[in-house]
Amino acid sequence: MKNYVPHPRYGSQPITSGHVYSKDEIESAHWRYASLKYFPETAIPAEPEKQNYADYFRKLYVDIEETCKGCQREFIFFALEQKYWFEELKFWVDSHCIKCVNCRKRDFEIKQMQVEYSNLISKVDRTAEETQIVKAIGQELFELGYIKNINKLKKISYQTPAQCAFGV
Numbered sequence: 426m427k428n429y430v431p432h433p434r435y436g437s438q439p440i441t442s443g444h445v446y447s448k449d450e451i452e453s454a455h456w457r458y459a460s461l462k463y464f465p466e467t468a469i470p471a472e473p474e475k476q477n478y479a480d481y482f483r484k485l486y487v488d489i490e491e492t493c494k495g496c497q498r499e500f501i502f503f504a505l506e507q508k509y510w511f512e513e514l515k516f517w518v519d520s521h522c523i524k525c526v527n528c529r530k531r532d533f534e535i536k537q538m539q540v541e542y543s544n545l546i547s548k549v550d551r552t553a554e555e556t557q558i559v560k561a562i563g564q565e566l567f568e569l570g571y572i573k574n575i576n577k578l579k580k581i582s583y584q585t586p587a588q589c590a591f592g593v
Contacts, residue, residue, distance in 0.1 A: 430493065430500040430525040439464040439488040439501060446485060454485035457521070462490040469504045476511050479518035483511065495528030538562050539571065546581070556581060 431437035446468045452459040454471070467488035476482050486504035493500055502522040510516045524532070545551060545559040560581050566572045 427490075427499060429490075430496075430498050430527060432501070432503065432506070432526050435501070435503040435505060437501070439467045440503060440505065441466045442469045442504065444468055444470070451485060451487055454487075455483045456481050457519075458487065458489075464488045464490075464501075467504050469508065471508065472512055475513075476518045477515045481519070483507070483518055486511075491522060491525075493525040493528050494523045495531070496525060498525060500525035535566075535569065535571065538566060542566060 426438060429437045446454075446465065448465065451463065451465055451468055454468075464487065468485045469487075471483045471486055473482035473484065486507040488504050489502045491500055491502050492498070506522075510520075510522075511518045542559060542562045545555050545562070548555065551559070560578065563572060563578045563581060567575060567578060572578065
């Protein structure tokens with residue numbers, strides 16, 4: 426059995442559903458299934474009335490093998506995860522998971538760092554502690570390639586943006 430990226434909620438192996446569907450039933454349940462590697466024993470029924478608008482609703486969900494666009498490791502986009510995405514969160518039903526849960530989590534953390542960096546760098550009355558935090562976040566964003574100019578980090582000081590503008 427392959428070693429897939431583990432998902433904290435669903436594990437690292439296909440989840441057998443107990444339902445039995447033919448290949449034709451699965452591949453007619455959504456237009457993309459015929460072109461994907463899926464696990465037929467994992468198919469679960471969908472509730473199309475709960476899905477967000479699409480040209481073609483999903484009639485079933487099935488565990489799908491994917492390769493992460495971030496780390497290139499194989500992961501499973503679980504049928505139960507799809508059901509949650511499309512019926513509870515109301516994601517567009519033709520969207521598709523392209524990154525493993527670890528890379529999605531890391532992307533979220535980076536976005537949070539960018540927001541915190543932006544909020545702190547523009548703060549009018551930044552404390553010394555906040556300046557140290559913004560420097561540390563900036564350094565990490567630079568190392569990750571999100572900040573391209575190291576001089577931006579070197580210019581961060583205890584002065585507020587307003588003090589810098591007036592040469593204080």
